[in-house]
Amino acid sequence: MKPVRTGIIGLGNMGSSHARDCNESEVIEMAALCDVNPDKLDEIASQYDVQRYTDANEMMEKANLEAVIIATPHYDHTPLSISALGRGIHVMCEKPVGVHVNDVGKMIDAYEKAKKSHPDLKFGAMFQQRTMNSWRKIKEMIDGGLLGRMVRATWIVTSWFRTQYYYDTGSWRATWGGEGGGVLLNQCPHNLDLYQWLLGMPERVNGFASIGKYHDIEVEDEVTGVFHHANGMVGHLITTTAESPGTNRLELVGENGRLIIDGNSITFDRNEQSMFEYSNTAEQGFGRVSYITETIEVPADEGGLHRTVTETFARSIREGSSLVAEAPEGIGSVALANAILMSHFTGKTVDLPLDGDAYEGLLQDLISKSTIRKGDAANAKNLDLSDSF
Ligand SMILES: NC(=O)c1ccc[n+]([C@@H]2O[C@H](COP(=O)([O-])OP(=O)(O)OC[C@H]3O[C@@H](n4cnc5c(N)ncnc54)[C@H](O)[C@@H]3O)[C@@H](O)[C@H]2O)c1
Numbered sequence: 001m002k003p004v005r006t007g008i009i010g011l012g013n014m015g016s017s018h019a020r021d022c023n024e025s026e027v028i029e030m031a032a033l034c035d036v037n038p039d040k041l042d043e044i045a046s047q048y049d050v051q052r053y054t055d056a057n058e059m060m061e062k063a064n065l066e067a068v069i070i071a072t073p074h075y076d077h078t079p080l081s082i083s084a085l086g087r088g089i090h091v092m093c094e095k096p097v098g099v100h101v102n103d104v105g106k107m108i109d110a111y112e113k114a115k116k117s118h119p120d121l122k123f124g125a126m127f128q129q130r131t132m133n134s135w136r137k138i139k140e141m142i143d144g145g146l147l148g149r150m151v152r153a154t155w156i157v158t159s160w161f162r163t164q165y166y167y168d169t170g171s172w173r174a175t176w177g178g179e180g181g182g183v184l185l186n187q188c189p190h191n192l193d194l195y196q197w198l199l200g201m202p203e204r205v206n207g208f209a210s211i212g213k214y215h216d217i218e219v220e221d222e223v224t225g226v227f228h229h230a231n232g233m234v235g236h237l238i239t240t241t242a243e244s245p246g247t248n249r250l251e252l253v254g255e256n257g258r259l260i261i262d263g264n265s266i267t268f269d270r271n272e273q274s275m276f277e278y279s280n281t282a283e284q285g286f287g288r289v290s291y292i293t294e295t296i297e298v299p300a301d302e303g304g305l306h307r308t309v310t311e312t313f314a315r316s317i318r319e320g321s322s323l324v325a326e327a328p329e330g331i332g333s334v335a336l337a338n339a340i341l342m343s344h345f346t347g348k349t350v351d352l353p354l355d356g357d358a359y360e361g362l363l364q365d366l367i368s369k370s371t372i373r374k375g376d377a378a379n380a381k382n383l384d385l386s387d388s389f
Pocket of ligand 1: 009010011013014015034035036037040071072074076094096126128170186382
């Protein structure tokens with residue numbers, strides 16, 4: 001396959017990692033790199049034989065690219081994706097696809113418009129956890145009806161521990177104007193994406209958040225979200241960046257049993273009879289449905305999760321195959337994050353689809369009241385991301 005001529009925009013923690021992957025890939029030709037910070041650009045680009053740009057639009061204009069990977073702070077995902085799509089350049093956008101649903105809506109509109117003149121245009125999102133064998137297996141089991149009628153999905157994901165040093169490494173981090181949120185916008189997009197990928201979107205959301213409770217930040221670092229689904233299922237997201245040791249445990253309960261994904265282990269408590277059937281027919285008050293516990297084995301993931309997403313993107317451009325995640329699907333995780341925050345700030349239950357204008361107004365209000373003024377983080381060193389995913 002002829003490698004896809006690609007440029008990377010944003011060369012911080014994530015973009016520099018994408019550059020390493022692309023440089024080693026046989027299906028990608030890393031042709032150009034871009035960062036608004038000239039020192040960062042030189043630091044990373046000097047390791048490769050590539051063109052260098054401090055302006056992404058100039059790079060898209062001059063570098064004869066087929067594709068770009070966008071790894072900038074969140075708000076820039078929207079204008080940069082729209083600019084690339086409008087030029088017929090394929091886009092792989094980092095998570096979250098946008099900060100709020102109105103921005104993602106604009107990106108989807110731009111994609112639909114661009115496809116009229118470039119019908120094969122690809123627009124993917126970096127949801128690398130969807131490539132993990134464990135989540136693919138869980139999806140296969142749920143889609144296959146293993147659990148029957150779904151009752152509850154409870155995700156305790158408190159393993160996103162972040163230090164004050166982490167928040168201080170970027171002037172955009174943990175601010176309403178720079179990042180657009182905290183744990184919901186930066187760490188949890190992966191969990192929220194998997195949640196809606198596996199279980200669909202709820203119809204109502206309640207959210208409770210703590211703002212800068214454990215860190216000196218102006219955004220949320222502890223959250224509980226409650227999701228009410230049309231089929232009666234209730235979901236819970238419990239998350240924070242302040243807990244160590246943290247937990248990453250998802251319990252999926254259906255009438256036929258309970259799937260538990262706890263760290264790297266997956267077990268299925270298989271009911272010998274539907275719990276509803278048992279409840280309706282038992283002739284005793286305190287019995288329980290008998291169940292057996294099965295351990296679900298999945299092969300280890302190979303080849304690097306981000307690299308898998310990027311190379312699948314390149315193959316999809318050449319061969320028309322599927323992406324790991326279509327960027328427009330990213331609106332699901334953004335809507336869940338926005339809805340939790342909206343519920344927290346208004347004290348009300350939020351209906352989905354979210355009122356995007358109301359949320360954008362709320363966000364603008366938070367930005368206008370922001371008092372955080374961080375120092376210039378232009379010289380911040382990239383962090384090693386290998387332990388963070
Ligand atoms: N998929 C994952 O697992 C994962 C992990 C970490 C970060 N991310 C995402 O990657 C993105 C970047 O995060 P990071 O941790 O690398 O941030 P970072 O602050 O380390 O790097 C961002 C870089 O973008 C540059 N930049 C800012 N605006 C720009 C613009 N308009 N054009 C070109 N360059 C620009 C900055 O100078 C900086 O070097 C975020 O969306 C983040 O959520 C994803």
